[in-house]
Structures are given as structure tokens and as C-alpha cells.
Amino acid sequence: DVKVTQSSRYLVKRTGEKVFLECVQDMDHENMFWYRQDPGLGLRLIYFSYDVKMKEKGDIPEGYSVSREKKERFSLILESASTNQTSMYLCASSLPGTGVSSALTQHFGDGTRLSIL
Amino acid sequence: RKEVEQDPGPFNVPEGATVAFNCTYSNSASQSFFWYRQDCRKEPKLLMSVYSSGNEDGRFTAQLNRASQYISLLIRDSKLSDSATYLCVVNKPGGYQKVTFGIGTKLQVIP
Numbered sequence: 194d195v196k197v198t199q200s201s202r203y204l205v206k207r208t209g210e211k212v213f214l215e216c217v218q219d220m221d222h223e224n225m226f227w228y229r230q231d232p233g234l235g236l237r238l239i240y241f242s243y244d245v246k247m248k249e250k251g252d253i254p255e256g257y258s259v260s261r262e263k264k265e266r267f268s269l270i271l272e273s274a275s276t277n278q279t280s281m282y283l284c285a286s287s288l289p290g291t292g293v294s295s296a297l298t299q300h301f302g303d304g305t306r307l308s309i310l
Numbered sequence: 311r312k313e314v315e316q317d318p319g320p321f322n323v324p325e326g327a328t329v330a331f332n333c334t335y336s337n338s339a340s341q342s343f344f345w346y347r348q349d350c351r352k353e354p355k356l357l358m359s360v361y362s363s364g365n366e367d368g369r370f371t372a373q374l375n376r377a378s379q380y381i382s383l384l385i386r387d388s389k390l391s392d393s394a395t396y397l398c399v400v401n402k403p404g405g406y407q408k409v410t411f412g413i414g415t416k417l418q419v420i421p
Contacts, residue, residue, distance in 0.1 A: 224407055233318070235397070235413035236354070243407075251408070283353060289407060297342050297407050301353035 196220070199284050199302035207310055212271040214305050216284030224287045225267035226299065227251075227259065229280040236283065242267055243289065274309045281306050311336045314400050316412035324420050327388050331415045333398030334380045342401040343374055343381045347394045348414065354397055357383075388419045 200215035218225065224243050228236040228251075238251030240259040248259050256278060260268040267286075271278055285299040315334045323329045335343075343360035358365065360372040360381050371384040381400075385392055398412035 226408075228411075233413065236411040238408065238410075241408055249408075287407060297344070297401055297409060298356050298359075299354075299409065301355070304353055 197284055197286055197300050197302040199282075199305050201305050202303060203306050203308075205308045205310060206271075206274050208274060208276060210271075210274045212274050212307070212309075214269040214271075214282055214284075214307070216267045216269070216302055217265050218267075218286040218300070219265065220286065220300070221264065222286035222300075223264070223289045225261065226285040226287075227257075227267065227269045228283045228285065229253070229278075230283060230304075231280050239269065276309050279307060279309045313337065313402075313410040314398055314412040316398050316415050318413055318415060320416040320418050322418045322420055323388055325388055325390060327419075328384065328386045329388055329417065330382055330384045331396055331398075331417075332380050332382050333400075333412050333415075334378075335398075335400045335410075336379070337400075337403055338376075338379060339403035340400045341403065342409075343372075344399040344409075345370075345372055345381075345383050346397040346399055346411070348397055349394050354411075357396070385417075388417075390419050390421065393417055393419045 197218045227239045241249045242261040258270045282305045284302045287299045345357040346354040347357045348354040364373040369386045373382045395414040397414045402408045
């Protein structure tokens with residue numbers, strides 16, 4: 194079974210702090226994703242990584258950066274946290290693929306509920 | 311137009327009822343379609359992929375209508391445990407296997 198582990202379930206930080214959210218997967222997946230989920234807006238992609246040191250901006254990258262130094266670990270960084278970044282953050286991983294449905298299946302971590310005060 | 315649109319509900323149905331959700335997508339070049347299930351305060355999990363010819367998994371049936379650009383999920387004989395939010399997911403054509411999630415349709419099965 195794929196296991197995606199996020200470092201914290203709940204996190205409270207202050208405005209202006211630099212915040213690190215960590216995600217580790219144990220299935221040697223090439224693709225890793227960071228989403229945020231907000232009521233009425235659904236899951237929105239922040240950043241995507243398709244290989245070590247490779248990254249691609251998602252739909253809402255502003256205020257965030259990412260790091261992928263090892264295949265199994267994908268970190269999301271809030272450079273200077275703001276209250277509008279209070280949200281549920283979800284990490285996911287998947288195999289690579291070219292249109293094969295099963296390859297696009299994303300496996301999610303439990304999520305980190307981040308509050309910025 | 312949003313890439314993926316769903317009615318957020320909630321759909322309140324009695325146990326044993328049949329319920330159907332639709333989801334429309336905007337990009338005709340999309341090739342892969344999925345339904346995910348998300349329980350309250352939990353992570354999304356894959357429920358089923360949606361194949362061109364339609365597919366069934368127990369009480370769940372998924373169908374794709376390419377001409378009208380929508381997918382559907384039918385749940386027969388609803389159980390209390392089916393209460394959840396159902397997310398429609400569609401791949402973004404081109405690029406590296408990114409997908410777009412709908413906002414989800416909330417289902418509440420009532421005793």
C-alpha cells in the first residue's frame with residue numbers, strides 16, 4: 194500500500210513566519226503534488242514536481258515555494274506566512290504516465306491543517 | 311467557464327435510494343476521468359476511474375459522455391456509509407499528469 198506521510202496534522206504559526214510543510218512517500222513515485230483545500234473552492238494545485246529538483250507551478254503558486262532534493266520528499270515553503278494562507282494542505286504522489294488512467298491515480302497524505310494568526 | 315464543475319449539494323437521500331451526480335468538464339482534449347471520495351476531515355481517496363464504455367463497481371456505476379463533456383456517478387441502494395463528498399477529477403491535457411479536481415458533491419444518506 195502507498196503511504197504518504199505529512200509531518201504535522203495541525204500547525205499554528207504567526208504572520209510573517211517562514212513555514213515548512215514536509216511530505217514523504219514510500220512508493221518511489223516520480224510525481225508529487227501540493228494542494229490546498231478551502232470550502233467552496235475545492236482542491237487547488239500549488240506546485241507539482243515530476244522528478245528530483247524538477248518543479249512546475251500549479252494554479253496558485255504565489256507566496257509559496259517548494260523543494261525536492263530527494264525522490265521521496267517534497268517540501269512546501271511559505272516564505273512569509275499570511276492569514277490568507279490558513280487552509281488545509283494536502284500532499285499527493287503518483288506514478289508517471291501518458292494517459293493511462295491508473296498511472297494518474299493520486300495517493301494523498303492525511304493533510305495538514307495550518308492556521309496563520 | 312470552470313475546468314471542472316459540480317453541483318456542491320448537499321444531496322440528502324434516504325437509505326436504499328438511488329442517487330446520481332453529474333460533472334461537466336471544459337477541455338474536450340481531456341482523456342482521463344475519475345471519481346474520488348472524501349470523508350469529512352479526511353484525505354481524498356480514489357473511488358473509481360471512468361472508462362469510455364462506462365464501468366461498474368458493485369453499487370457504483372460511472373459513465374462518460376464525450377459529446378456533452380460530462381461524467382456521471384450513480385449509486386444504487388445507498389448506505390449510511392456512502393455519506394461523503396464525491397470529487398470529480400479530470401486530467402489536464404499535455405504536461406506531466408496534472409489533474410483538476412471539482413469542488414465536490416456532498417451526499418448525506420439519511421436513515
